[in-house]
Amino acid sequence: MPTPSMEDYIEQIYMLIEDKGYARVSDIAEALAVHPSSVTKMVQKLDKDEYLVYEKYRGLVLTTKGKKIGKRLVYRHELLEQFLRIIGVDEENIYEDVEGIEHHLSWNSIDRIGDLVQYFEEGQERVDELRLVQKKNEEDQPS
Numbered sequence: 001m002p003t004p005s006m007e008d009y010i011e012q013i014y015m016l017i018e019d020k021g022y023a024r025v026s027d028i029a030e031a032l033a034v035h036p037s038s039v040t041k042m043v044q045k046l047d048k049d050e051y052l053v054y055e056k057y058r059g060l061v062l063t064t065k066g067k068k069i070g071k072r073l074v075y076r077h078e079l080l081e082q083f084l085r086i087i088g089v090d091e092e093n094i095y096e097d098v099e100g101i102e103h104h105l106s107w108n109s110i111d112r113i114g115d116l117v118q119y120f121e122e123g124q125e126r127v128d129e130l131r132l133v134q135k136k137n138e139e140d141q142p143s
């Protein structure tokens with residue numbers, strides 16, 4: 001199992017390759033706001049653990065295992081963003097909150113959150129009802 005930090009790297013590398021067709025050390029460093037030397041170190045570890053292959057001329061290539069996990073990590077991030085949006089979290093908090101929780105939930109919880117997102121998506125009236133509860137709670141809060 002990859003560590004939270006490894007997960008962040010695999011997730012970013014997967015997205016970069018999806019978007020641009022390649023992932024350079026400098027792009028990864030920028031996306032994760034870390035020093036390029038940290039990226040090189042992690043890339044070596046990910047190579048050793050067979051998530052990717054570092055090829056001198058082609059750059060980084062995810063292995064089948066790396067791709068499979070990368071895809072799940074990107075899905076998990078997107079699902080959690082959807083979840084927070086549906087439950088009414090303010091847009092400005094969504095990205096950072098997902099970054100904070102994504103590594104700490106079991107896949108069991110992710111799947112059940114997936115069910116909940118689906119439940120709300122299948123009935124706008126369910127979302128509307130939730131908003132009414134939220135409105136009432138906010139009105140009841142002493143300011």
Ligand SMILES: [Mn+2]
Nearest residue numbers: 011077099102
């Ligand atoms: Mn993420």
